[in-house]
Amino acid sequence: MGLGRAGALGLVLGLLLGVLGGAASEPHSLRYFYTAVSDPSPGVPQFVSVGYVDGHLIDHYDSETQRTEPRVDWFATNMDQQYWDKQTETLRGAEQIFRVNLNTLRERYNQSRGSHTLQHVYGCDLLEDGSIRGFDQYGYEGREFIAFDKDTETYTAADARAQITKRKWEEDGTVAEQMKHYLENTCIEWLRKHVSYGKDVLERRERPEVRVSGMEADKILTLSCRAHGFYPRPISISWLKDGMVQEQETKRGSTVPNSDGTYHAWATIDVLPGDRDKYQCRVEHASLPQPSLFSWEPQSNLIPIVAGVAVAVVAVIAALAGFAVWKSKQGKKGKGYNVAPGSDGETTTRPQGATPVSNHSTSAREGPEGPLCTLCCSWIWTHSLNLSHLQSATSRAKPEHNWLCTPSNRGNSPIIC
Template identity: 40%
Template sequence: MRCVALLILGVHLAYAARHSLQYFYTGVSGDINFPEFTSVGLVDSGQFYYFDSNQMKAVPKTEWIRENEGADYWNRETENMINAHQVFKNNIQVAKERFNQSSGVHTFQFMYGCELEDDGTTRGDLQYSYDGDDFISFKKDTLDWTAANPQAVITKKKWDADRADSEYQKTYLEKECIEWLKKYVSYGKNTLERKVEPEVSLLQKDKSPVICHATGFYPSNIMMTWKKNNQDHNEDVDVSSTLPNADGTFQKSISLSVKSEEWKKNPDVYRCVIQHVAAEKEIVVPLNENNIRSNTGAVNIIAIVVGCVVMLAVLAAIIGLVVWKKSKGYKRTGTQDSDSENSDQPLPKA
């Protein structure tokens, strides 16, 4: 699976206020030393909930959810995820048969959730993927499904025929998901509505690209660009995924493939520009010898940054925190933490 974007739910300005609730389910088949099924829940891109088929228990990942939900909540979630695990085992086998595959490592992912803007605007989405590619997605406005490839057409026809379930999915995405999101935000208000300005460094080792690295910021939405002569510069620029730090903040990098000889002859021509809600104004870091950390001092720094990015990206890919190759989305199922009257609805089988 190619890691292209982490937890991206649409394009937002860095200063836009919003909250999001997302769930990522991942089933794995084949010879791999990792749980056969994992479920991860996130509020505002921060993990608060986790389940895997090795420990067979849903557990809290933040103090605010631990302090506000008791044993009934976690017992219900554990039961729901055990049921979801069985459905995923079925669905990944069905997908393998449709793609005529009998061996190898394969993944089946399920992503769903909703967003709430500060102006009251809401969004909700739902998608499935197989082996990192789109498989099928739900269109709540038309109450039907979109098959991304011929192998998903059978599933589309089956699910399109279940109008009641489509109505339920739409209701969840537009109402129930938002209600749970508001509840979770109220639980973790002090944490989820804090604002922390990013720390920014320019890094370069020998002839490698210049890395503009922002870290320690919260919330996760941030805008990072390179400018040349005060104009947006997109050539030979690579933007990384936004990744979580251990302390609950985030990090992100944007690299520029420019030779040291070029920027040293023309200092301050290139600038890394960062916009974030916690910063009173744009953070601008000119590319010059005074600002860049290179050679001996940066060898370890760059190794750590790149190493953390690779490690987190691999971990995210395995446990289902990545958005797959071509899409960005997420979904609701009856196995979600919802009202008890809805929580026993099974996941649909492909």
């Protein structure tokens, strides 16, 4: 049964982070991810497709809703209903193709029925220098299955079973030809459109907030440089010693998204405590006019002392305020009054010894409850893989037939046979 859904999702997430990475350039990217599972369950559709531009989720389709829906306003406002109807038709066809492909692979790997996963990811990049990149990959059970090289128009198979698909697709000829045309033309054209539609969001600049910290253990000082809240995604964080980049000694984490659409990243390095003044963190980002340098400045010993004094002062003030309130109440008692709770929960006063008047008014009802906060666990297979496109796969296409159709902005997925 392979890695199952967890492994498959890991492959997809790795692909998403990997293909969008790199701080050397600032490319715009268009990605489509398809995922199909053989054993769906509530909240886990049998087929999901999502599209991304520069890491932003732009559209979504799944086998439960049977509709392609926009996920960002700038995309929704620039596309008419005919476009969304066309995408829905395309992805319903892709859904059928993936069901066929899953059965084919299950039989080829001699697997029993159960949970199996097929993924497809493809897309293109437009780099700052005007050059383009494109890729097309399939994964099965969370592992690589077959990948397309658009420059040579050939496929690389991960194992003997994938070799069967490789031979048939390359013998057919049209599979590689049409995917190459899609990646170099249609995909790039749509990427340019998306960047134009979402320019205010996609080409904005938000400066990173950088924090350098240090922690010493076992006579080793670990310096950490963290950048938060920056956009766009590409960023370079390096540690320097006496002005020289320490590439081999630096450990880096992936650049990952925040909930507000920005990103965060980090880099650490282990040094000798006595050498800490020799190290600086250098951050390069599109929002910065030039690379910025940051050093670790340990907190002064006075800070805990000042903080302690501040807490003590607040405590004294609170005690004095409480004493003043107590004295005020005592003063009222001395004047012949006491405090009694009103029927509505408020505090009322009456002369000491007087008979309380019964309150015949209706007691205040509780106001309406606060809004129900429903936690929606939205199961997002971001990066569902497979761009299978329009192939009405109600039945397997015969080898002599052209397996590919040409949808508007999505590539084509042939039947695996």
